Amino acid sequence: MTDRAEQQGMTTKTRIKIVVGIILGILGLIIMFQNTETVTTRLLFLELPMPRFVLLLVMLLIGFILGVVTMTIRKRRRAKER
Secondary structure, three states: OHHHHOOOOOOOHHHHHHHHHHHHHHHHHHHHOOOOEEEEEEEOEEEEEEEHHHHHHHHHHHHHHHHHHHHHHHHHHHOOOO
């Protein structure tokens, strides 16, 4: 009735997460290899030349950090309400 993967603790939900992660990783690599030209980014008084994919990765990282911080703040507020 159960297959080998489920016997080892891997559920269907876990397999779906792995497949989605692999697909997103491949898409990320495609975006990276197609955006290698140099762009100049202005930050206040600095001008920073960098490949476009580096700028995209930095923006992704900033968004991820903001998401984690927001989630942490919301969890702490909910814990205080209880």
